[in-house]
Amino acid sequence: MSIKAFELVPVIERIKLMSEKAKTQLDCIDVCGKNLYIGTSDCFVVHYTIEERTQPSGKVTFHCDKIGHKYLALKKPIVQIKSASALNRIMVLCDNTISMLNMLDLEPVMGGAKIKGVNCFCFNENPQNSSPFSVEICVALRKKQLQFYTVTEDKFIHLRDVSLSEPAVELDLDSPFVCVAMTSQYSMINTDTGYEQSLFPYDNENSRPLIKRVGKEEFLLGGPSALGMFVTSDGISQRPPLQWSDNLASISYLHPYIIAMNDEFITVHSILDQQQKQTIPFQGGVYLENFDGKVFIASGRAVYSLVPVAWEKQVQALLADKRVTEALDLAKNANKSGLSRDKINKIYKRFQQQAAFIEFSQQKFEEALELFKSGETDAREVICLYPKFLPSNSSFTRCAPPLHEIADINQLCRGNEDLIMQYKDFLCSYLEEIKGTKLAVGYKQEIDVALLKLYAELNTEGLIPLISNDSGCDLNDCVEWLEKYKRFHALGLLYRLHSDHDKALGIWQKLANGDIADESFPGLPFLIDYLSNLSDHELVWKYVDWVLSKDPEAGVQIFTNRPASEPPSERMRPDTIIDYLHRFPEAVISYLEYLIFQKKLEKEKYHTHLAVLYLDSVLQLMKEPNAKKEQIDIARSKLRHMLQMSSLYRVQLILGKAKETNMHAECAILYGKLEEHDKALRILVHKLKDYGAAENYCMVNSNGKDSVVRKRLFHALLNVYLDPSYEQKDQLIKPAVELLNNNVADFDTVKVLQSLPDSWSVHIISQFLSRAVRKSMNLSRNTRIERMMSRGENLRVKQTSIELQREFVTMNDDRMCAVCNRAFSDPTFVRYPNGVVTHVHCAKNRHVCPVTGKLFSTKQS
Secondary structure, three states, X not given: OOOOOEEEEEEEOOOOOOOOOOOOOXXXXXXXXXXXXXXXXXXXXXXXXXXXXXXXXXXXXXXXXEEEEEEOOOOOOEEEEEEEOOOOEEEEEEOOEEEEEEXXXXXXXXXXXXXXXXXXXXXXXXXXXXXXXXXXXEXXXXXXXXXXXXXXXXXXXXXXXXXOOOOEEEEEEXXXXXXXXXXXXXXXXXXXXXXXXXXXXXXXXXXXXXXXXXXXOEEEEEOXXXXXXXXXXXXXOOOOXXXXXXOOOEEEEEXXXXXXXXXXXXXXXXXXXXXXXXXXXXXXXXXXXXXXXXXXXXXXXXXXXXXXXOHHHHHHHHHHOOOXXXXXXXXXXXXXXOOOHHHHHHHHHHHHHHHHHHHHXXXXXXXXXXXXXXXXXXXXXXXXXXXXXXXXXXXXXXOOOOOOOOOOHHHHHOOOHHHHHHHHHHHHHHHHHHOOXXXXXXXXXXXXXXXXXXXXXXXXXXXXXXXXXXXXXXXXXXXXXXXXXXXXXXHHHHHHHOOOHHHHHHHHHHHHHOOOOOOOOOOHHHHHHHHHOOOOHHHHHHXXXXXXXXXXXXXXXXXXXXXXOOOOOHHHOHHXXXXXXXXXXXXXXXXXXXXXXXXXXXXXXXXXXXXXXXXXHHHHHHHOOOOOHHHHHHHHHHHHHHHHHOOOOOHHHHHHHHOOOOOHHHHHHHHHHOOOHHHHHHHHXXXXXXXXXXXXXXXXXXXXXXXXXXHHHHXXXXXXXXXXXOOOXXXXXXXXXXXXXXXXXXXXXXXXXXXXXXXXXXXOOHHHHHHHHXXXXXXXXXXXXXXXXXXXXXHHHHHHHHHXXXXXXXXXXXXXXXXXXXXXXXXXXXXXXXXXXXXXXXXXXXXEOOOOXXXXXXXXX
């Protein structure tokens, strides 16, 4: 899992120390900007300036100059050097004492500011009260105590103390939490509360404690068994540990890498997956630290820098090794300082696209799909891997530099048909996912053509919806493909999409005739619906005869289901259509029904024609010996409905034909149309003996007319019942009495009494008489009430008129309209109850005064 994350570059290959004794060596360093400070084992501080240079080849080198040195006269090793650039000071820990030196001349600061009894110290990088003229430090004393100081240019200002259970030998700080290594264990200290939480012990005899802050309130500690343990301020670990080598001397952190050093190697681990990424041989290392994003390493007599390899190169190397997850994690979390957000996004998306093609080449289709989408890959980059799937007129060329080295899917599959089908299924899923999204903008034709070819080859349900909707499919690319896979219905839809209706209809005609086959073809109803909406009437008539010969009853829908917005056409005139349909009796009946019952056309010839056809149909059925009674009843019902509903047909013509048969019910309707109600009623009563139908006849024929007509019809029916010349008149007494007692019937009581036989008793018609008396009394009383109400209304109107006439209105040449302030040139005017006088046209609302806005009563007086 190796990767080249850093290059080891010499900074000072041979440091000339102040003493040439064999044991004299470099013990610690500090870098601040271009200043390098070296602390030696014989108590010297040496000052260098360093300059980083980048060669045209990209190689990094360093140029160094020695500025000066300072002997602290303690004959002790210098343990720590920390620079505070804001104060122009460096702090040196030697002989358990912190001293301040001037950064430029290394002279002690006036006043001799020092802190004694110190094991180690660190800066507070996150102070609560930051000031540009001071820094905060945390000091671990040899006694069991931490001290916090504010450091100015010439003194240490003591802030507070925190007690410990053991002396601290190493520490790091993320305010307010301090992680300390004491003589036998690690602990986490909350400096706000003073709470000390024990973490875990370490072997102080065989290893040195290591602490490094790696994130907000998170530290990396050297644990047992050469493990690097991540610990948060809560004392828990949220990452797996690192597996280090033994005898580590120092660790550092440069996101996203943990750098560790022992006496033989420098190892680099990723904080993202805790895996070791690089090993660099390096013997005699004594110090390792990250100084403001630059990592420096020191041996006894040399200083080196770990120069990061550009993160883009690292990611590219991982992708070259097909380590996609690592590459994208690094690309997402690498240190990208100096780049704008747009630039970073652009680079990251390209890495995602490269990763997608790697996953694609390894048949990891789910991962590839997500990466193609998140990387906003040009869909054509994917489609072009499938031979002949791009439109023939596409001028697309793959991006440069290329995202991959794949020629096409044939190269990947090596003739494996199952694998080829998996790749085509993937392309289908991918294009369906992005179709209609922003990822498809500008590539509609390429996506639709590719999908059509996939659907045709894979025989999926998406083919018809794709072509039926707004599609970018081109004829030149798709016709041959659809014919190859026998998707003939889709081919017809494609011709329709490109307005080549004749070719589309020709294909569907072959499908309906069975000359070619396609299970997706909906059948003849689809073709009929298509013709009914086709505006090219010449083309419609080209196929009408064939459709009607296949199914006359359904074929007539070509004419009956025309769009309502279709402009009139000579070829679609009803008379033209009716003349043509004479060869298809069922079709002409359906078309006439459409004209009369749906379009409500009131032309005598249409109504007569339909009535005659209905009648002929009934007569034909009646002549057929095998005709079922239900068929005859249905046909006669349609005829009676037509005769009753319409008043536009030639009644005498129909009646002449109907009288020749026993179609009494139809004859009754026809006599009714001729106002020969007596004949109609006699047929219903004497021939059919259908007394209910006779009563219904009276109601139907008086519907919407005044009561005089209604009474006349019911009297006519009563007279038929009471006709003394009828041979079976005794059988009609019961229906006559029921008619008189029927609440629906309406009679003139006097005429009824005059027409009743003398032999009838009062008891027989008692119910009729009771109802007639009640009705008469009710009518009389209602009339009296209406008369009295009218009289009262008349009196109120007279009163109002008299009151209005009591007041007079003077109209002269000086009188002006209260609204427009103009004189009255017309004798008419409007006066409101509050005295306001206006022109008639100025009075917008007679209930609201146009001047004051006062609302007067809207009740009529």
